[in-house]
Amino acid sequence: MFEAIHRAVSELSLGGAVILVSTALLLVLAIIYNDRLLFVSKSKDVPMVSGGLPLVGHLKWLLDLAARRVKFLDEMVEFQRTVGKGGRPFSISFPALGGKVTVINRPEYIKWCQKTNFPNYIKGDSFRESMGDVMGIHGIFVADGEPWKRQRKMASHIFSVGNFRTHVQSAIQKDLTTMKSLLNDVSQRGTQVNLADVFFRFTLSSFSQMAFSADIKCLPAEAAGLNEVVEFAAAFDYAQQVMENRFFELLGTFMERFNEKGRNMRKATDVLHSFCYKIIDLRLAARREGTVQGAVSSKGDKDLLALFMDMGLERDELLPVVLNFLIAGRDTTAQSLAWLFYEFALHPEWMEKCRQEAIDYLGKGDTARLMGYDDLSALTCMHACFYEAIRLHPAVPKNVKKVVKDDVIRPYAQGGDEKDSSLTSQPGDLPDIVVKKGESVAWSDYGMARMPEIWGEDCLVYNPERFIETRPDGTKTIKTYSQYKFHAFNAGPRLCLGQTLATYEGVAVMAVILSDYNVLFDHEALRRDPPTYADSLTHPLVNPYTVRFEKRE
Numbered sequence: 252m253f254e255a256i257h258r259a260v261s262e263l264s265l266g267g268a269v270i271l272v273s274t275a276l277l278l279v280l281a282i283i284y285n286d287r288l289l290f291v292s293k294s295k296d297v298p299m300v301s302g303g304l305p306l307v308g309h310l311k312w313l314l315d316l317a318a319r320r321v322k323f324l325d326e327m328v329e330f331q332r333t334v335g336k337g338g339r340p341f342s343i344s345f346p347a348l349g350g351k352v353t354v355i356n357r358p359e360y361i362k363w364c365q366k367t368n369f370p371n372y373i374k375g376d377s378f379r380e381s382m383g384d385v386m387g388i389h390g391i392f393v394a395d396g397e398p399w400k401r402q403r404k405m406a407s408h409i410f411s412v413g414n415f416r417t418h419v420q421s422a423i424q425k426d427l428t429t430m431k432s433l434l435n436d437v438s439q440r441g442t443q444v445n446l447a448d449v450f451f452r453f454t455l456s457s458f459s460q461m462a463f464s465a466d467i468k469c470l471p472a473e474a475a476g477l478n479e480v481v482e483f484a485a486a487f488d489y490a491q492q493v494m495e496n497r498f499f500e501l502l503g504t505f506m507e508r509f510n511e512k513g514r515n516m517r518k519a520t521d522v523l524h525s526f527c528y529k530i531i532d533l534r535l536a537a538r539r540e541g542t543v544q545g546a547v548s549s550k551g552d553k554d555l556l557a558l559f560m561d562m563g564l565e566r567d568e569l570l571p572v573v574l575n576f577l578i579a580g581r582d583t584t585a586q587s588l589a590w591l592f593y594e595f596a597l598h599p600e601w602m603e604k605c606r607q608e609a610i611d612y613l614g615k616g617d618t619a620r621l622m623g624y625d626d627l628s629a630l631t632c633m634h635a636c637f638y639e640a641i642r643l644h645p646a647v648p649k650n651v652k653k654v655v656k657d658d659v660i661r662p663y664a665q666g667g668d669e670k671d672s673s674l675t676s677q678p679g680d681l682p683d684i685v686v687k688k689g690e691s692v693a694w695s696d697y698g699m700a701r702m703p704e705i706w707g708e709d710c711l712v713y714n715p716e717r718f719i720e721t722r723p724d725g726t727k728t729i730k731t732y733s734q735y736k737f738h739a740f741n742a743g744p745r746l747c748l749g750q751t752l753a754t755y756e757g758v759a760v761m762a763v764i765l766s767d768y769n770v771l772f773d774h775e776a777l778r779r780d781p782p783t784y785a786d787s788l789t790h791p792l793v794n795p796y797t798v799r800f801e802k803r804e
């Protein structure tokens with residue numbers, strides 16, 4: 252037989268021999284990598300999602316994702332329940348994100364990547380390639396290393412307590428007053444209102460005011476104003492979905508040079524950039540003319556734009572600053588409020604408790620006072636309801652990091668968590684995870700909220716009680732968890748800068764609505780067409796619901 256093979260090979264031309272050897276090699280590789288991408292390693296402790304094909308792994312799943320034939324977050328929940336049974340890590344392999352993504356939906360693993368070995372897990376090139384043209388490669392959401400550190404340090408000044416008590420509070424209270432007029436008008440007219448839209452307008456307007464001292468007039472005081480489309484918002488909603496898709500599309504950005512999507516994306520980017528340049532140019536002109544344009548409060552502190560201008564940033568360098576912060580300040584909080592009121596529709600008993608708290612503490616009708624930043628610590632029920640909505644519907648529902656150097660993630664080999672001792676895992680509780688340079692790790696806060704291993708058997712239930720603690724004297728306070736467990740605001744050095752702002756805004760808006768209005772949900776429509784999420788970088792409702800408001804006596 253060997254002789255026959257030898258004779259057949261010796262009779263082959265050079266070309267034929269190359270083809271034969273290549274085929275044999277491919278066959279051998281296909282046998283070795285029979286369920287995953289070429290050269291991707293496998294570990295017995297970290298199972299791989301089944302159904303991977305030889306040499307290309309889960310390419311088909313990736314294509315389904317890019318074509319939106321599957322819903323990413325629900326798929327992740329299902330993989331966790333089946334492949335990562337018992338709350339264990341699992342992996343998936345495809346020709347993107349470094350070939351292999353290990354899903355680490357456990358606080359202990361996340362702590363390793365976001366604190367213990369933070370420099371080894373970066374945003375990396377896929378963020379820059381997917382988001383750079385819109386958000387700028389040095390925008391705080393995209394950047395790593397020094398550019399990120401500089402922006403973070405500078406921006407943290409506007410989130411200081413001193414600043415909250417001065418122009419953050421006054422910007423929010425100004426818009427709460429406008430919102431009161433709007434609610435009054437829509438309730439008198441019986442107008443159906445897209446609640447998510449009102450929240451987007453509120454957060455965009457108040458953040459522009461506090462960060463850039465710019466009144467962009469997107470929150471109307473009357474119902475008729477709601478008919479005017481906010482161009483910035485529409486453009487960003489589109490851009491967000493395209494940026495999200497680029498993480499999964501193999502030739503996405505290349506094809507955008509020629510297709511309709513690319514043309515629309517360039518138009519959306521122009522709208523976003525012109526919007527931000529308008530804000531920047533106004534301030535530059537005011538600086539040249541020596542008029543401060545409200546940038547400095549009586550206490551001498553500065554808004555975000557002034558802080559970055561003082562660093563000597565040019566017009567073009569200011570663009571990503573304005574855009575990244577506008578987006579951070581708008582979407583997340585507004586979406587969280589929209590999900591919260593959906594939970595209120597399903598759990599009216601919690602809405603009533605919040606109403607009572609708002610009335611007891613801030614009053615109602617003409618004598619009600621607007622919530623101040625210092626009131627937050629007393630409004631435990633509303634605070635807890637907001638956080639429980641964010642736990643179940645996290646505004647940044649998933650995240651991914653690139654591995655810089657080979658590493659072994661060892662959940663037990665790091666300090667215990669002072670806030671939550673249940674996080675301290677012992678060797679053997681959870682497997683170590685070996686990751687290679689260039690691969691990715693990912694987590695889903697949406698998925699983690701739905702894991703009994705993290706939030707208990709009632710994890711799927713909207714239960715704000717889990718955020719309420721009773722002090723020894725019987726009074727209530729907010730229950731805090733480790734950042735790595737209640738992880739919706741991220742953790743470690745890249746912890747969300749706006750958590751307190753978002754919480755203040757969320758509770759203040761809740762108080763203004765609930766103290767004076769009944770929210771009339773269309774329960775039949777909600778049953779027929781329950782809100783669901785759109786796969787995006789953040790967590791928008793794909794089919795936002797409408798409500799009417801009824802003034803209370």
Ligand code: HEM
Nearest residue numbers: 403579580583584587646647739740741745747748749753
């Ligand atoms: C409910 C509301 C909010 C939630 C759930 C939330 C959540 C998050 C998350 C998960 C991240 C990490 C994102 C990433 O890794 O790419 C983040 C980062 C950030 N958030 Fe928030 N956020 C909220 C509101 C806000 C607000 C109102 C602001 C105000 C500007 C803000 C400013 C930021 C900034 C500047 C970062 C980047 C931090 C860094 O990379 O160092 N966030 N937020």
